[in-house]
Amino acid sequence: MTPWRLEIFDALASTSDSCTARARAGEPAGLAVLTHRQTSGRGSRGRSWQAPAGNLNLSLLLRPTCPAAEAGMFSLLAGIAIAEALEKFFAPPTMLKWPNDVLIGAAKLAGVLIDAAPNGPNLDWLVIGIGMNLHHAPEIPGRQTTSLAAHGVELMPEQVAWAILERFSAWADAAPGQIREQWLARAHPIGTKIEIAGAEDPRSGTFAGLSPRGELLLQSKDRIEPVSTGDILLGRG
DSSP states (O other): OOOOEEEEEEEESOHHHHHHHHHHTTOOTTEEEEEEEESSOBOGGGOBOOOOTTSEEEEEEEOOOSBGGGTTHHHHHHHHHHHHHHTTTOOSOOEEETTTEEEETTEEEEEEEEEEEEETTEEEEEEEEEEEOSSOOOOBTTBOBOOSGGGTOOOOHHHHHHHHHHHHHHTTTOOHHHHHHHHHHTBSOTTOEEEEESSSSOEEEEEEEEOTTSOEEEEETTEEEEEOSSEEEETOO
């Protein structure tokens, strides 16, 4: 894999917007952008992402040679890389929640945002944005949040960024099946009751695994169907 080029800024509007602009301008893969203050961070489904000073605001630029339909696998891979990176510093286990949350217990610690552009049937570029609550846990209506500092762990953003980049490199050649298997090993168990909100057709049922493309599989009564978007609420259904 191309060595990472980590660029560190005091302040940016959005690390993902910065990476995306440079991807469109032809920047090679391997760029990583970290900022200490992010003023216009983006979350999933058009939400804003609060980024107080001291938290992690990191985006990575990749140019994978894979079908555009497999872009969702990179959200799963990001969760794995985050969880493995934290194990260097943090004993309590994290849990992954589809498609892009990293939890401690029931509280959100980190989130992932994917931006991508196709080139025909394949991907041209892909930007992975990672936000993590290192020192502060902003309030999210209806959600529990936490930070590493709340668990007695004090880390600098640069430490966590390099640890995440190292784990991404370790997974550079992984097959989709390996990614699904490792993600499932760190996720809410098969059979967990879930509710899918924020979609055109809210549904509930139980978690039945992942599709070959990384979609969530929802079992409702005697039917299993793939879900590609929506907010997943655990313990409901």
